[in-house]
Amino acid sequence: MNTLEAIQTRRAVKHYDESFTIPNEDFETLMNSVLLSPTSYNIQNWRFVRITDKTLRAQIKEAGWGQEQIGAASELVILCADLNAWNDRPERYWANADHQTQDMLLPMIESFYTDKPQTQRDEAMRSCGMAAQTLMLAAKAMGYDTCPMIGFDPEQVSTLIKLPESHVIVMMIAVGKSRKAAHGRGGQLPLNEVLVENRF
Ligand SMILES: Cc1cc2nc3c(=O)[nH]c(=O)nc-3n(C[C@H](O)[C@H](O)[C@H](O)COP(=O)(O)O)c2cc1C
Known part of the structure; x- marks a missing residue:
């Protein structure tokens, strides 16, 4: 499947084959693909929590309004x-760069984020947004389906996964084999409503 096909056929799938397990090798390929997503200054601020504990999965489902896909998909990944x-x-983040590049970039990173909590938080959302789309498209290309989710109580889930103080949860993604296709698309806004040329 090429990239455009993956983009065109990816859907938020809600119903999964509970008996299906994603081979560990595929899961690793998937997550290693995610790691190639871009981040500002290559800071790779994402942290992924793979939920393998069945009891924990059930508790997260409860914190997620009982959404079926949280419990039924082969994998549940929390993007933090x-x-x-x-x-x-x-x-x-620049271990492979030459000294000159390192000497230039490291002070830039420091001045870009120091004392800027909003920028630090924005970067969390940007990076995990990038990672999420890579994860969903790579999964599609590998023959799997996904559902991105924010329909859960973030405080409850933070407690359940013992989220460290300096971390945030951005979303979770279910990954597995669809047992029922998604409904028709909700409807896309026309390009001319969302694409602005030069200025608003
Ligand atoms: C950040 C985010 C959060 C979402 N949260 C949920 C969710 O909690 N439950 C759910 O069933 N779908 C959720 N969705 C799926 C959207 O409803 C879906 O992506 C949208 O309707 C477009 O449909 P499509 O992804 O099939 O093209 C979420 C999507 C995104 C991007």
Whole structure:
């Protein structure tokens, strides 16, 4: 499947084959693909929580309004971000770069995020948004379906997964084999309503 086909056929699927297990090798391929998504200054501030504990999965389903896909899909991944990633040994993000590039970028990262909690939070949303779309398209290309979700109580889920203080939850994604196709599309706004040329 090429990229355009994956984009055109990806849907938020709600009904999954509960008996299906994604081979671990596929899950690793999927997540390693996600890691190739872009982040600002390459800070890779995302943190992914794979829920493998059945009891925990059931508790998260309860915190997620009982949504079927939370319990039934083969995998449930919670996309979180570390708000302090920019300040956590940032030399790691440019480990393969030459010294000149490192000397230029590391102070830039510091001044871009220092004392800017809103920017740190925005970056969490940007990075996980990028990661989410990669995850969903890569899953589609591998023959799986997904459902992105924000329909859950974030405080309850934070407690359940022991989310560290400096982290936020951005969304969760169910991944598995569809047992029932998604309904027809809700309807896309026309391009000329959402595409502006030069200025609003
Ligand atoms: C951030 C985000 C949160 C969403 N939360 C939920 C959710 O909690 N439950 C659900 O069934 N669908 C959820 N969806 C799926 C959307 O309803 C769906 O993507 C949208 O209607 C467009 O349909 P499509 O993805 O099939 O094209 C969410 C989608 C996004 C991007």
